[in-house]
Amino acid sequence: MDVITIKKGLKIGELDAEADFDLLKSCFVDNGQLENLLDIKSPASIILGRTGSGKSALLYKISLDVEHSAMLDPNDISIRFLEHSNIIQFFNEINVKLDLFYRILWRHILTVELLKLRYSLKNKSDNDTFLSRFNQWVGRDSVKKRAFEYFSEWGDRFWLETDEQLQELTTKLTKDIKAKLGSKFSGVDISLEGARSLSEEVRSEIRSLATQVVSGIQIKRLNEVLELLSDFAFNDRQKRYYILIDKLDEDWAETETRCRFIRALIEETKSLRKIPQVKVVTALRRDLLDLVFDRTRDSGFQEEKYEAYLVPLIWSKEDLKNLLSARVNEVYRRQYTSGAVRFIDIFPNPKKGATGEAIDYIIERTLFRPRDAIQFCNECFLIAADRNRISWRAIYAAEVNYSTKRLKSLKEEWSEFYPALEATVEILRGVVNPFTRSNLLGKRLEEAALEIHEDDPRDPCVKSVKKFFEPKSKVTEAEIVSQILICLYHTGMIGVKMSTLDTFVWSHIDQPRISKSEVKRANQIVVHKMFRRALEINDTKSFHASPKTQRLKKTY
Numbered sequence: 001m002d003v004i005t006i007k008k009g010l011k012i013g014e015l016d017a018e019a020d021f022d023l024l025k026s027c028f029v030d031n032g033q034l035e036n037l038l039d040i041k042s043p044a045s046i047i048l049g050r051t052g053s054g055k056s057a058l059l060y061k062i063s064l065d066v067e068h069s070a071m072l073d074p075n076d077i078s079i080r081f082l083e084h085s086n087i088i089q090f091f092n093e094i095n096v097k098l099d100l101f102y103r104i105l106w107r108h109i110l111t112v113e114l115l116k117l118r119y120s121l122k123n124k125s126d127n128d129t130f131l132s133r134f135n136q137w138v139g140r141d142s143v144k145k146r147a148f149e150y151f152s153e154w155g156d157r158f159w160l161e162t163d164e165q166l167q168e169l170t171t172k173l174t175k176d177i178k179a180k181l182g183s184k185f186s187g188v189d190i191s192l193e194g195a196r197s198l199s200e201e202v203r204s205e206i207r208s209l210a211t212q213v214v215s216g217i218q219i220k221r222l223n224e225v226l227e228l229l230s231d232f233a234f235n236d237r238q239k240r241y242y243i244l245i246d247k248l249d250e251d252w253a254e255t256e257t258r259c260r261f262i263r264a265l266i267e268e269t270k271s272l273r274k275i276p277q278v279k280v281v282t283a284l285r286r287d288l289l290d291l292v293f294d295r296t297r298d299s300g301f302q303e304e305k306y307e308a309y310l311v312p313l314i315w316s317k318e319d320l321k322n323l324l325s326a327r328v329n330e331v332y333r334r335q336y337t338s339g340a341v342r343f344i345d346i347f348p349n350p351k352k353g354a355t356g357e358a359i360d361y362i363i364e365r366t367l368f369r370p371r372d373a374i375q376f377c378n379e380c381f382l383i384a385a386d387r388n389r390i391s392w393r394a395i396y397a398a399e400v401n402y403s404t405k406r407l408k409s410l411k412e413e414w415s416e417f418y419p420a421l422e423a424t425v426e427i428l429r430g431v432v433n434p435f436t437r438s439n440l441l442g443k444r445l446e447e448a449a450l451e452i453h454e455d456d457p458r459d460p461c462v463k464s465v466k467k468f469f470e471p472k473s474k475v476t477e478a479e480i481v482s483q484i485l486i487c488l489y490h491t492g493m494i495g496v497k498m499s500t501l502d503t504f505v506w507s508h509i510d511q512p513r514i515s516k517s518e519v520k521r522a523n524q525i526v527v528h529k530m531f532r533r534a535l536e537i538n539d540t541k542s543f544h545a546s547p548k549t550q551r552l553k554k555t556y
Contacts, residue, residue: 001503004336006346008385012327013374017056024057025064031319032313034071037062040240040279045269046306047283048314051413052371052493055283058313059244062281070117077109077127077166079253079261086176086191094203096210099296102264102434103271107167107222110268111229113243117235134232146284173213180213181206199545215470226274234277240402245282255416259295262288269309272370286312286512287417287490315368321359324373347390358395365399366527367492367508376402403533410531415492420462424448424484425493425535432538434497434524440481449480462489482519489514493531496522 011029012342014020036044046451047055063069078310082088082105091098100360116123174190181188185206188194198206234241248262262284269280290311325343332341347358356364362380366372370384379398384390411421427448429442453465464483468475488494490513495504503513506528527537 001387004332005381006381006387007335008386009379010331010335010385011329011380012324012381013378015371015375016051017054017060019265020057021060021325023330024060027323028057028061029219029319029323029326030061031313031315033058033313034061034065036248037281038065040277041275043270044311045281046266046289046309047277047281047311048286048289048315050286050367050369052369052531053313053315054370055285055313056246057370057484058496059246059281059283062242063244066116066238066240066242069244071115071249072109072114072243072250074245074248074261077252079166079257082170083253083257085170085174086498087170087177089192090195091210091214093192094198094207094210095208096214098214099260099264101173101214102261103267104222105166106261106264106268107168107226107271108169109195110243110272111222111225114229114241114275115233117241117549119241170506172300176213177210180209185209190502197468226271227549230275234275236277239277241278243278243280245280249285249288255291256295259292263296266292266306266309287414291417315370317360317368318365320363320368320373323370324359324362324377326378327374346394348395351392358390358392361395365402367528367530370407370509375405377387379405400533403531406530409533410491410493418459418461418487418491420452421487421491422461423451423455424459424461424487425450425531427484428488428493428527428531428537429535430537431527431535433532434526436524437478437481437485437522439519440484441477445477445481448484478520482516483523485519485522486514486516487521493528495528497524497528500524 015500017024033047034043036042037047048380049055059071063071073230084526088098096146119126121130122531127209157548158326178186185202188202188206189197195203245265248258248265252258253261265282269282272278272280293301298355322341322372328343328346332346333339336437343359344357350357361417362376363373365376376398379402380395382401383394383398387394407425411425414421427444431439431444449465451470452459452461454461455461457466461480461483468477468480485494485496489507490495492506492508495506496502496514496519498518500523504524504526505514507513527535532539
């Protein structure tokens with residue numbers, strides 16, 4: 001390969017999937033999930049993965065590979081409008097369960113999106129043509145006629161944008177409620193303030209009437225609509241239709257509403273299985289799914305019933321090597337040479353006496369996610385600008401920047417679960433790897449607890465510390481340490497070993513959570529290599545290294 005000088009600003013990819021679509025086309029690495037998701041007959045439809053694991057990339061790849069697909073963004077559905085509408089605030093205040101209403105909203109939204117996709121509905125003229133055809137399907141069949149009633153009611157508005165559809169449905173719900181309340185409650189103000197002014201007796205009566213309205217909302221007709229669509233609209237076995245849903249982890253609604261809405265989406269994803277040529281594929285963070293199930297768990301809930309629909313996005317070391325190699329080759333092909341460029345052509349050879357290559361060193365400092373690996377490599381190219389190759393010195397220097405950025409990103413990633421994570425992680429600063437629970441007690445815990453105590457009270461670690469400082473508290477320092485370790489394990493900061501004969505267990509590789517009893521049995525604890533530079537973590541091995549090696553570590 002000709003000698004090439006690394007240009008300033010060279011990257012092997014962007015951290016945001018939308019900005020990285022150009023390279024995704026030519027460097028997509030399938031780690032075994034794509035075929036299952038594309039298979040219409042397979043129930044697999046919810047892509048699960050941590051931030052940066054490639055969920056959006058997988059959805060984008062599906063959109064490229066199929067003829068008929070539509071991408072749905074929850075930010076475009078105006079859930080904020082729903083949250084702040086008088087009727088929803090009224091229902092929430094008098095404790096009317098809205099789960100079924102959210103399911104109806106999703107079924108309507110998904111049905112409309114499918115019809116737009118199937119018949120290219122863009123205006124009222126397209127709608128009229130579709131309804132005329134639809135009327136011919138119905139004939140004299142009474143069941144189909146009931147389904148047609150739904151289309152007659154909403155058909156002239158199918159071409160509207162999704163947020164307008166939602167507002168139409170919410171307006172109709174308000175009218176239905178007022179009609180159901182009748183003259184007896186005609187003076188009731190359907191708003192948050194109106195609900196707060198009601199006596200408990202009146203609340204109870206209105207709650208009963210409102211529940212009847214919500215429970216009776218077109219659910220039967222919508223089931224019949226699905227059957228009709230299956231028989232006539234999506235009956236061509238040669239054509240497949242995909243609705244792709246992303247960005248559910250963004251701030252498009254308050255946490256409680258978001259959880260209810262996502263749970264409703266999951267239920268409707270299952271319902272749309274009745275249409276054999278249609279599939280809804282959703283990208284969802286694993287921790288957000290856990291939160292959804294925790295917040296919406298009702299009697300009789302069985303999580304295992306959802307397993308067939310879940311597609312965990314898991315990357316192996318070999319997968320990440322293939323991804324980095326493909327991207328390095330493609331970027332160099334575009335900017336420098338038409339010849340093939342290997343990762344080892346740009347990055348340094350293994351150090352003398354070392355067992356791993358540079359690519360192994362990089363991947364070991366990731367949570368086995370593409371975004372981590374790409375960011376580390378980008379930092380290496382930034383340090384090595386104007387040079388021919390990336391040296392080990394450049395990798396070590398890049399690691400400092402990378403580690404600091406990854407720690408900041410981790411705090412942002414888990415802010416919903418652990419809003420006090422920034423204060424919590426400080427208990428690890430400067431610790432010597434590996435360590436035990438007892439190493440966190442004493443002054444280290446005292447200093448951390450004082451910082452955590454003043455943080456967000458929603459955080460489980462803050463709650464534990466606040467209870468500890470209460471008069472006559474029975475919470476011990478050991479219990480605080482357990483809660484902190486549970487948090488740090490869950491986020492991927494630490495790995496734990498249960499006994500001297502076990503290997504270290506990690507949330508991103510093994511089990512996503514660890515129980516109090518398990519964390520109490522922890523024999524040894526280590527901070528993940530990704531965060532050691534940012535937290536100034538020492539390794540006991542360094543104390544046995546040669547003076548030259550120790551000097552090099554300080555230099556880098």
